[in-house]
Amino acid sequence: MGMKKVSITFSFITLLFYLTLIFSLLSFISKDRFFEILFSERTLFSIKLSMTAAFVAVLLSFIIALPAAYALSRYEFFGKNFVDLILELPMIVSPAALGAILLLFFYNNLGTWIQGNIQQFVFTFYGIILAQFTTILGITIRMIKNGFDEIPSRYENAARTLGASSFQAFRSVSLPLCRRSILSTLIFAWAKAVGEFGATITLAGTMAMRTETLPVAIFMRLSVADIQGAVVLITILLAIGLFVLFIVRQVIGGKSNASN
Amino acid sequence: MLQINNLSMTAGKFSIDDINLLVPDGCCHVLLGGTGNGKTLILEAIAGLRSIKSGEIYSDGINIEGEFPENRYISYVPQDLALFPHLNVEKNILYPKRFKKNHIRSDEEIREIIKYLQIENILHRSIKNLSGGEKQRVALARAFVSGNKVLLLDEPFSALHFTLKRTLWGMLTDIQKRFNISILMVTHDLEEAEFLADYVSILYKGRIMQSGIKEEVFENPTQIEVTKITGHYNYFSGEVIGINDDSCIVYISSLDSIFSVNNIAFIKSDKVTIAIRTNKIKINPLDDKIPNTIKCKMQNLYKTSNYNQLALLPDKMKGERIDEVEEIVVDFYDDKNLDFEQGQKITIHIPINDIYVFKNN
Numbered sequence: 001m002g003m004k005k006v007s008i009t010f011s012f013i014t015l016l017f018y019l020t021l022i023f024s025l026l027s028f029i030s031k032d033r034f035f036e037i038l039f040s041e042r043t044l045f046s047i048k049l050s051m052t053a054a055f056v057a058v059l060l061s062f063i064i065a066l067p068a069a070y071a072l073s074r075y076e077f078f079g080k081n082f083v084d085l086i087l088e089l090p091m092i093v094s095p096a097a098l099g100a101i102l103l104l105f106f107y108n109n110l111g112t113w114i115q116g117n118i119q120q121f122v123f124t125f126y127g128i129i130l131a132q133f134t135t136i137l138g139i140t141i142r143m144i145k146n147g148f149d150e151i152p153s154r155y156e157n158a159a160r161t162l163g164a165s166s167f168q169a170f171r172s173v174s175l176p177l178c179r180r181s182i183l184s185t186l187i188f189a190w191a192k193a194v195g196e197f198g199a200t201i202t203l204a205g206t207m208a209m210r211t212e213t214l215p216v217a218i219f220m221r222l223s224v225a226d227i228q229g230a231v232v233l234i235t236i237l238l239a240i241g242l243f244v245l246f247i248v249r250q251v252i253g254g255k256s257n258a259s260n
Numbered sequence: 261m262l263q264i265n266n267l268s269m270t271a272g273k274f275s276i277d278d279i280n281l282l283v284p285d286g287c288c289h290v291l292l293g294g295t296g297n298g299k300t301l302i303l304e305a306i307a308g309l310r311s312i313k314s315g316e317i318y319s320d321g322i323n324i325e326g327e328f329p330e331n332r333y334i335s336y337v338p339q340d341l342a343l344f345p346h347l348n349v350e351k352n353i354l355y356p357k358r359f360k361k362n363h364i365r366s367d368e369e370i371r372e373i374i375k376y377l378q379i380e381n382i383l384h385r386s387i388k389n390l391s392g393g394e395k396q397r398v399a400l401a402r403a404f405v406s407g408n409k410v411l412l413l414d415e416p417f418s419a420l421h422f423t424l425k426r427t428l429w430g431m432l433t434d435i436q437k438r439f440n441i442s443i444l445m446v447t448h449d450l451e452e453a454e455f456l457a458d459y460v461s462i463l464y465k466g467r468i469m470q471s472g473i474k475e476e477v478f479e480n481p482t483q484i485e486v487t488k489i490t491g492h493y494n495y496f497s498g499e500v501i502g503i504n505d506d507s508c509i510v511y512i513s514s515l516d517s518i519f520s521v522n523n524i525a526f527i528k529s530d531k532v533t534i535a536i537r538t539n540k541i542k543i544n545p546l547d548d549k550i551p552n553t554i555k556c557k558m559q560n561l562y563k564t565s566n567y568n569q570l571a572l573l574p575d576k577m578k579g580e581r582i583d584e585v586e587e588i589v590v591d592f593y594d595d596k597n598l599d600f601e602q603g604q605k606i607t608i609h610i611p612i613n614d615i616y617v618f619k620n621n
Contacts, residue, residue, distance in 0.1 A: 157309050158342035160329035162406050163359035172358065176346045 029228045037232040045209055046217040047236060054193035057132035058186055065140040073148035087138040099131055099202025127204035128211055132193035140189045147181025184251045191244035195237060261285050262410045262442050267315030271301050276466040288443040290453040292489055293463035299446035303412045307336040319410055333363055335403035336412040341395055343387045349398050350383040356406035363407035373404045376435045393424045404435060413445040417452060429455050462486045484533060484618040493535040494588050500530040510534060514586045516576040520551040521617045531620040539591040540614035548607045556588060558604045567593050572606060
């Protein structure tokens with residue numbers, strides 16, 4: 001058997017492995033029970049909470065990530081390497097540890113002051129947003145930076161000599177050229193935020209109908225042996241994930257503008 | 261008018277030293293040099309895309325050094341043209357209109373530019389679907405629409421076929437004269453420089469070796485590096501063996517021949533290099549006893565569509581092996597001598613005024 005056949009076989013083994021796991025869920029639930037749990041008030045609350053918190057977290061991370069990614073891509077500055085390194089923090093530290101870092105922060109002097117005078121984060125909706133934001137910020141900056149890296153600075157230089165200020169060159173040239181990359185990053189970050197569990201449960205806790213995001217709800221239902229409830233929620237997460245992957249592939253399906 | 265005074269800069273280990281350039285209104289100054297000599301760095305510094313170590317840059321008498329690129333009012337067409345791939349041809353051309361109110365061309369002038377450059381029929385095309393020549397014309401149009409009086413061109417035609425190049429050179433010259441634009445252009449293409457330039461500067465290893473009116477630089481190279489950029493030459497090492505009033509005698513050992521050359525400031529025993537332009541050598545002069553005449557044998561004949569080239573071996577050559585012998589290359593344009601055969605005896609003569617002599621360092 002040649003290399004081609006061997007490698008293709010392994011790719012199908014991978015597909016079979018995941019499909020087996022997914023379809024094994026079906027044996028745990030009936031059709032009637034599935035829709036009953038899906039449209040229950042508690043499940044709908046979890047879906048709404050997860051999506052809303054993820055949307056706000058993505059929005060906040062985008063506000064910071066766009067200029068930060070641009071700076072990392074275009075400029076040389078003191079401490080750049082350290083900034084670049086710290087972006088990997090959410091990827092190398094386990095989400096539970098990240099949540100614990102956040103939780104402990106709110107028990108030091110500054111954190112206590114913030115909780116008392118600005119906003120309560122621990123065990124609240126805002127805690128969910130903060131946990132998701134902390135998890136996705138690094139990857140959002142990294143992915144948008146990669147997008148800017150693909151846009152040669154010669155386009156901005158040309159724009160500058162044609163009368164555009166640095167901001168106008170960014171807005172009229174780099175940003176449109178990078179739009180596909182930015183959009184796919186945001187969609188991906190949103191899906192990652194929706195599925196975030198470790199940091200969320202550590203900082204926001206497991207309060208039913210209050211901080212019960214989809215992943216937290218799965219955990220809570222499994223912990224009381226509500227297998228059918230957990231399966232429905234897992235299916236929803238899977239559906240969201242696959243839908244997002246499909247959309248991202250559609251968005252970045254063509255080559256970027258700059259590469260043509 | 262663009263004037264550069266004593267511009268120096270560094271880029272890594274490479275340095276540009278003490279560059280002085282003048283581009284009068286409506287003139288084209290060509291910076292001629294090989295790859296890696298700093299031509300693009302100079303243009304980028306003038307455009308404000310690179311910082312300089314020292315020097316002054318004047319545009320229309322105003323020192324613009326330290327200004328942002330958008331406040332210099334200097335258009336720059338880089339070698340890769342940098343056309344915006346997300347905008348169609350029309351939007352690329354009209355891009356400068358988004359920002360400048362004072363210098364922008366009128367709609368009538370823009371229509372004129374589009375007509376001059378023959379891009380009326382491709383205005384709605386995507387940049388991705390343009391040919392090389394079309395892209396060049398769009399890039400030029402965009403630069404002209406900006407309304408700037410100074411245009412920097414970085415080898416804009418280097419990737420084009422010769423015939424297309426000549427067409428674009430003509431277009432560029434017409435539109436330059438029409439709008440009285442000062443152009444500073446860098447190229448390594450000698451023919452391009454000869455066609456477009458009013459003034460020429462020869463750049464070598466980050467320094468200008470010679471600068472002046474085109475004809476003056478091409479006809480009177482003052483340094484051997486200039487000859488290597490401004491034409492095709494035969495080079496021979498020799499020694500001054502005699503001095504006359506206004507000429508001196510140089511012995512070329514590899515040819516075992518003596519040459520009478522114009523004496524600039526040589527003394528006896530000076531080690532020199534003589535440079536003879538390949539297209540200045542006369543074949544089979546009527547009188548083969550005059551000075552600077554060498555008897556040779558034909559080694560090879562190369563034919564091109566523009567000219568013919570002979571590779572000759574001098575009769576009195578030194579050295580037993582062929583790779584020790586210095587060939588003499590002769591360009592000629594007429595077809596009457598095309599029946600040369602290999603080994604055939606040919607006499608060549610080099611007029612004294614067409615021999616350039618440079619003292620060895």
